[in-house]
Amino acid sequence: MTDSRDTLYANPLADVSSFSFDQQVVDVFPDMIKRSVPGYATILSMIGTLAERYVTSDSRCYDLGCSLGAATLAMRHNIRAANTQIIAVDNSSAMISRAQQVIAADSHEEVPVTLREALIQSIDVDNASMVVLNFTLQFIAQAERDTLLANIAKGLNTGGVLILSEKVAFADEPHQQLMTDLHHQFKRANGYSDLEIAQKRAAIDNVLIPESLNTHRQRLRNAGFASVDVWFQCLNFASLIAIK
Numbered sequence: 001m002t003d004s005r006d007t008l009y010a011n012p013l014a015d016v017s018s019f020s021f022d023q024q025v026v027d028v029f030p031d032m033i034k035r036s037v038p039g040y041a042t043i044l045s046m047i048g049t050l051a052e053r054y055v056t057s058d059s060r061c062y063d064l065g066c067s068l069g070a071a072t073l074a075m076r077h078n079i080r081a082a083n084t085q086i087i088a089v090d091n092s093s094a095m096i097s098r099a100q101q102v103i104a105a106d107s108h109e110e111v112p113v114t115l116r117e118a119l120i121q122s123i124d125v126d127n128a129s130m131v132v133l134n135f136t137l138q139f140i141a142q143a144e145r146d147t148l149l150a151n152i153a154k155g156l157n158t159g160g161v162l163i164l165s166e167k168v169a170f171a172d173e174p175h176q177q178l179m180t181d182l183h184h185q186f187k188r189a190n191g192y193s194d195l196e197i198a199q200k201r202a203a204i205d206n207v208l209i210p211e212s213l214n215t216h217r218q219r220l221r222n223a224g225f226a227s228v229d230v231w232f233q234c235l236n237f238a239s240l241i242a243i244k
Ligand SMILES: C[S@@+](CC[C@H](N)C(=O)[O-])C[C@H]1O[C@@H](n2cnc3c(N)ncnc32)[C@H](O)[C@@H]1O
Pocket: 021, 033, 064, 065, 066, 067, 068, 069, 070, 071, 089, 090, 091, 092, 095, 118, 119, 120, 121, 133, 134, 135, 136, 139, 140
């Protein structure tokens, strides 16, 4: 399986097209996300810890916007309850076909994984004890976010948990500027050039729409979650736990 270095934005592009999860991105995705998202490995590890704690027997887990299945594998390797399954969904056919290979190469077969190529807005969530949205909601149209979260809350069993990880925005402009600068410094320290950072920024503009933590907390409460808060934040990347 390839885990190539992300050089997609290394050379000057005449026209930076909108970011999409196509084959080019799939080919470098593990390297791209690791070098772009502060705390990504920590968040995956905590998804495993939470799966051990929250996944109950005879229930389902959902990984929505699963990409190559990193969160699916974190859950799968840590679930201790009997008779569970994981449903992993992504609407990028290139992601899903590579994810099939990743899952096939994994030996933890006690927990079956079903990969689905679909819009996460269109799937049924049912009898769930754990749902993961790991850096996916930010790519969904804002007008569709309330309905999606209400659908997830409805399909979660009482006491079940949603992990929502997102790039976040800040209400105070100086803070927004500082966090953006520090994130770019993080990328530079991980080997991205100023050109790569600028072109990637242009590509995700209007594609990845971050919201404030207050907006996320409020939406989760409105959707029907009883207990909501942030468990992780590094700069403009955060992860929330919402318990039904
Ligand atoms: C940043 S990646 C997620 C990373 C992944 N969860 C992980 O932990 O490695 C976002 C993913 O969401 C998928 N996606 C975006 N919009 C979607 C939608 N409406 N329905 C399904 N998947 C979507 C993209 O194809 C992409 O694979």
